[in-house]
Amino acid sequence: MLVLSPWFRPPAALLCALPAMALAQAPTQASAQDGDLADRLYHSGERAYASKAYKEATDTWEQLLQTSPRSEFAPLVLLRLARHQVEVEHKPEAAKPYLDRLRSEYIKAPEAADGLLLHGQLLAQEARRPADLKDAMAEFNRVLDLFPDASACAEARLELARAWRDQGQWGRALQQAIDAFRLHSGSAVAPRAMFEAAEILDQMGDLPGCLRMLQRVRSEAPQSPEAQEAAWRMAVRVKHRLQKPPFRNEGPWPAGRTKWLKTPTLLSLAPDGDLLVFQNDLDRAFRLHAAEAGPLGPPAPGTRALLASPKGALWMLTKNGLVREDAAAVQPLGGLGAISGAALDRWGSLWVADAKTPALTVFAADGGSRTVASPTLNALAPLPSGGLAVAADADRKLLFLDAEGQPRIVVPYGKDLPAPFRTVTALAADGAGQVAALVDGGDFGEGVVIFGPDGALLRQATFKALGISGRITSLALDRSGGLILCDRRNDLLIRLN
Structure with a gap:
């Protein structure tokens, strides 16, 4: 029988602490396992979605939300499922529960900015009169207030410009459009914002400013659809109103x-x-x-x-x-x-x-x-x-x-x-x-x-x-x-x- 020397006997305090240490490690190991499962579920759904196996992808992502709701992938999955309903299924109403959950449970997540933007865009599409835009504008403003550095801010400013335009608030509309291309120069939103600014200037009676802005669209984004639209609008305005x-x-x-x-x-x-x-x-x-x-x-x-x-x-x-x-x-x-x-x-x-x-x-x-x-x-x-x-x-x-x-x-x-x-x-x-x-x-x-x-x-x-x-x-x-x-x-x- 092996007898340990007193020099090698563990202290009694350490022996008492071992069960507690084991218990403390158990949640950490479980959390790591949950995170690994969420990672695998997300990428499995992503693979299926890329191959257009949409049901497999959405089922997999729904499983992720059920098994790992606290995962870092959960807010991203909610956004992906909402976009799927809008872009593929063409069911904007079906996207709203995902967006509502994203806003209520994951408002601190980076994906919440895009979720607020998408929700505002859906509300704006439902509007049938200018007065119906109030809720949509609230979502766009939340993007700017809560996520001032997010890429979604460019689109939110452009949407606000359009909403103010539709309500006849030309000055506010113009400022939002200018901010959209000034603060986000080089983005895909910039030529659309410049084009919108040109049309607002025309509504304000500033034809020279409108024509200059349309020319700027053509010069700075010559390959964009907005440049093609700007070309004919410039031509007809010059022809009918100046010549x-x-x-x-x-x-x-x-x-x-x-x-x-x-x-x-x-x-x-x-x-x-x-x-x-x-x-x-x-x-x-x-x-x-x-x-x-x-x-x-x-x-x-x-x-x-x-x-x-x-x-x-x-x-x-x-x-x-x-x-x-x-x-x-x-x-x-x-x-x-x-x-x-x-x-x-x-x-x-x-x-x-x-x-x-x-x-x-x-x-x-x-x-x-x-x-x-x-x-x-x-x-x-x-x-x-x-x-x-x-x-x-x-x-x-x-x-x-x-x-x-x-x-x-x-x-x-x-x-x-x-x-x-x-x-x-x-x-x-x-x-x-x-x-x-x-x-x-x-x-x-x-x-x-x-x-x-x-x-x-x-x-x-x-x-x-x-x-x-x-x-x-x-x-x-x-x-x-x-x-x-x-x-x-x-x-x-x-x-x-």
Whole structure:
């Protein structure tokens, strides 16, 4: 039997401490094991997600949240699951529980900044009127207040600029846009913020500042989509507002195409610049791309309004209701049977005027509707500011409405023209804020008039002076500063330059 020397006997205190040391090490070892499991679960889900095995990935990440809720990977997983619902499943409502948990349980985590930003963007997308932006703006402000050094701050400032713009707070909007590109120069947000600043300057009436800012976008980010957008907006503003050349009739458009349509009656410009044409004898719309016309959407006999949604989908209003390219059934319009004009605003709401109703009916994207008091209207066009341009023949006034439907600018028929006109047949607007009116009657006769975003007269011409003889029923402003006319009698389109 081995007998230890007294010199080698452990102290009694050490013997008493050994069980406690073992107990202290147990949580540490368990924590390390949990962290290792969370690491493996996260990367396993990441591998599955990269191979587009989305169910495997999301199930794996859900398991991580159940087994290791205190892991450093948990807030990242919540953000990834929320983005998956938005970007892949297209279910923004399903993303909100993840974002709510990220905010409530992991507000100190770096991922919380991106979560707050995404939640604010979802709330902003749901807004149907400027007043609905309050909660979204609160989230963007939390990003700036809680995470001043986070990369999400650039996008949050840009979103705040847009929200203030939509509420008509030009000074606050401009400051946020400037901060977005000044404090985050070189980021992907910078050219978008400069572009937004240019558009805000135009709303403020600072055309020189707007043009300088658009040129800056082109110079500093020449390959960006914003640079391409800036190019045509600069060109049309210079052409319509500074140069103001007399209209020139270029004849049938596309060049040389005559008698190639079947009674065209309505025109609309898609967000990508393509022209939409409704042909009455064929009872359907066509998209004109690269001088070739292809059928678009289902047949819709008796179409009275042709619209392109902000996302590019075709909408047609008939006496039976709304026919949408992206919907299976006709949507009733609450008994409106004498439609005299319609417009889709940038909020996704459909504004409809009825010749027998002295009010505008607004159909929101969520299915609700409301009425806005107005005189009887006969033509509508959406404005980039979020409101509408409308014509009231009975009052002989052109009205520029804000997003709530309230008159912002009133232009009497014939103001600054050599002779007055009596009626407006159709209205069109472009993304740079110009409004074109197809007018008739009075001493002016039949012709076209273009107004600026402030209601100022920019250009005008009579069809008699241009040598045009036909039945012009609709018009559109293209991205080159030209005006496309729809000639039903001669089955063609005519371009004025």
